[in-house]
Amino acid sequence: xxxAVAVVTGAASGIGQAVAAALRATGADVLGIxxxxxPGIAALDLARPDAGEGVRALLGARQAAMLVNAAxxxxxxxxxxxxxxxxxxxxxxxxxxxxxLARALTPDLIATRGAIVNVxxxxxxxxxxxxxxxxxxxxxxxxxxRGLALELGQHGVRVNAVAPGGxxxxxxxxxxxxxxxxGPSADEVMAGLVTAGQIAHPAQxxxxxxxxxxxxxxxxxxxxxxxxxxxxLRMGQEN
Numbered sequence: 001x002x003x004a005v006a007v008v009t010g011a012a013s014g015i016g017q018a019v020a021a022a023l024r025a026t027g028a029d030v031l032g033i034x035x036x037x038x039p040g041i042a043a044l045d046l047a048r049p050d051a052g053e054g055v056r057a058l059l060g061a062r063q064a065a066m067l068v069n070a071a072x073x074x075x076x077x078x079x080x081x082x083x084x085x086x087x088x089x090x091x092x093x094x095x096x097x098x099x100x101l102a103r104a105l106t107p108d109l110i111a112t113r114g115a116i117v118n119v120x121x122x123x124x125x126x127x128x129x130x131x132x133x134x135x136x137x138x139x140x141x142x143x144x145x146r147g148l149a150l151e152l153g154q155h156g157v158r159v160n161a162v163a164p165g166g167x168x169x170x171x172x173x174x175x176x177x178x179x180x181x182x183g184p185s186a187d188e189v190m191a192g193l194v195t196a197g198q199i200a201h202p203a204q205x206x207x208x209x210x211x212x213x214x215x216x217x218x219x220x221x222x223x224x225x226x227x228x229x230x231x232x233l234r235m236g237q238e239n
Contacts, residue, residue, distance in 0.1 A: 124139040200227070
């Protein structure tokens, strides 16, 4: 029996890497995408306007049954500290690329009655201080998820999103450093927070993604699943 093919972006680190590993453990044939190639990873700049065609070319004769848009870039700063270049850099990867990949792979996903999972953020639900660009584009990703669910659901393709809170990823490390909360080593801070159960390990988020792709979630479509240990209930108090 031929293994189901999954495309996972951001597969070199963080949640994308954990999702790729978890899907391989289920027997899936995973095409990992990231900016630089590596073991099991194909190099592709998702900021390119032809990113969708690039992924389709990398698949070759294979037909995708799963798409996980986990790649993201980060910027922290208020309005004066966020210029048009910062906005475009986040938009191209965090919102335009998921649209381009979904569009390019729609024929495959319809043929396989497949599924898409977008990795959003709790910040798409509630804003954090001086984080408006990232937050706005994650909110846009939530709307893209629901819109695609309406359009593709009639063809048997489910589209959902998982919205993590704090997770031990490169993006959180960048935020810790930019905000001055990371001290000498953001990696050490994140490791301590994961160990203390204050933020998630990427594998915990990957478990939710794999569930949403599985037959067990066959009646879930257009959902934004908060996987944040109730962080959305505390964000307003902390800001």
